[in-house]
Amino acid sequence: MKGGRRGPPPPLMPQARSIALECHGCFDIIGDVHGCHDLLVRLLEELGYHEGVHEQGRCLVFVGDLVDRGPEVLATLRLVRSFVESGRALAVMGNHDDKLRRWLMGRRVQVTHGLDRSIAELSGLTAVERQGLAEFLGGLPTQLVLDEGRLVVAHAGLYEELQGVDSGAARRMALYGVPTGEKTVEGLPVRRDWAADYRGRALVVYGHTPVPEPRWLNNTVNIDLGAVYGGALAALRYPERTVVRVAANSSGSADSGSSRCNR
Numbered sequence: 001m002k003g004g005r006r007g008p009p010p011p012l013m014p015q016a017r018s019i020a021l022e023c024h025g026c027f028d029i030i031g032d033v034h035g036c037h038d039l040l041v042r043l044l045e046e047l048g049y050h051e052g053v054h055e056q057g058r059c060l061v062f063v064g065d066l067v068d069r070g071p072e073v074l075a076t077l078r079l080v081r082s083f084v085e086s087g088r089a090l091a092v093m094g095n096h097d098d099k100l101r102r103w104l105m106g107r108r109v110q111v112t113h114g115l116d117r118s119i120a121e122l123s124g125l126t127a128v129e130r131q132g133l134a135e136f137l138g139g140l141p142t143q144l145v146l147d148e149g150r151l152v153v154a155h156a157g158l159y160e161e162l163q164g165v166d167s168g169a170a171r172r173m174a175l176y177g178v179p180t181g182e183k184t185v186e187g188l189p190v191r192r193d194w195a196a197d198y199r200g201r202a203l204v205v206y207g208h209t210p211v212p213e214p215r216w217l218n219n220t221v222n223i224d225l226g227a228v229y230g231g232a233l234a235a236l237r238y239p240e241r242t243v244v245r246v247a248a249n250s251s252g253s254a255d256s257g258s259s260r261c262n263r
């Protein structure tokens with residue numbers, strides 16, 4: 001970013017530092033799930049996880065947007081929450097997770113972009129259950145700095161100068177990316193192609209904007225393959241830098257079976 005920074009630099013995120021110590025450097029980073037629970041279960045099988053544990057000590061990481069749009073939001077939340085709270089997985093917050101958290105806390109939010117599906121499933125929960133989910137979502141960091149700074153996971157991406165930084169600007173970019181201020185014909189904010197300007201040393205793994213194939217650019221990779229739109233749920237294996245995927249709506253191809261997550 002341009003412009004002088006006034007005063008002392010913002011503090012490093014505590015999560016970013018402590019979590020890096022617990023994993024041994026081999027991660028499977030999973031793209032936007034959006035309630036595609038069945039696909040997630042199949043992908044975990046494909047990756048060799050049993051109950052969230054990998055026999056080679058690999059560590060699961062979720063790139064955020066666990067909720068909204070898809071058919072099984074609650075099952076997805078419960079599964080990932082059980083992994084995260086028992087120390088079997090890491091996850092960063094996506095913009096959808098943050099908005100659902102605000103709804104769970106009784107805030108007024110616009111019911112758009114698939115939030116209606118989450119509400120349909122979660123509105124029957126007790127106040128205690130809602131609070132538990134809200135606390136889980138609220139406890140997720142917006143970025144993870146892993147492998148001694150060589151790997152960064154943030155839902156919508158993160159410029160180098162915001163990595164490891166706990167500030168409003170860092171949280172905004174990690175959750176929403178970089179809006180240009182323009183809107184699409186559908187009224188959605190136009191997102192700047194931040195990866196095109198990225199010059200950082202860390203590999204940034206992100207999602208947020210569905211792409212048909214993993215998109216590698218300037219030491220970044222977008223692994224949101226649009227599972228909920230009939231694409232695939234993907235995992236980036238790190239440090240191998242290979243992608244494992246399960247397709248949402250195909251049957252009989254090499255890496256996939258059928259799934260009901262194809263809307």
Ligand SMILES: [Mn+2]
Pocket residue numbers: 065094095096155207208209
């Ligand atoms: Mn998103």
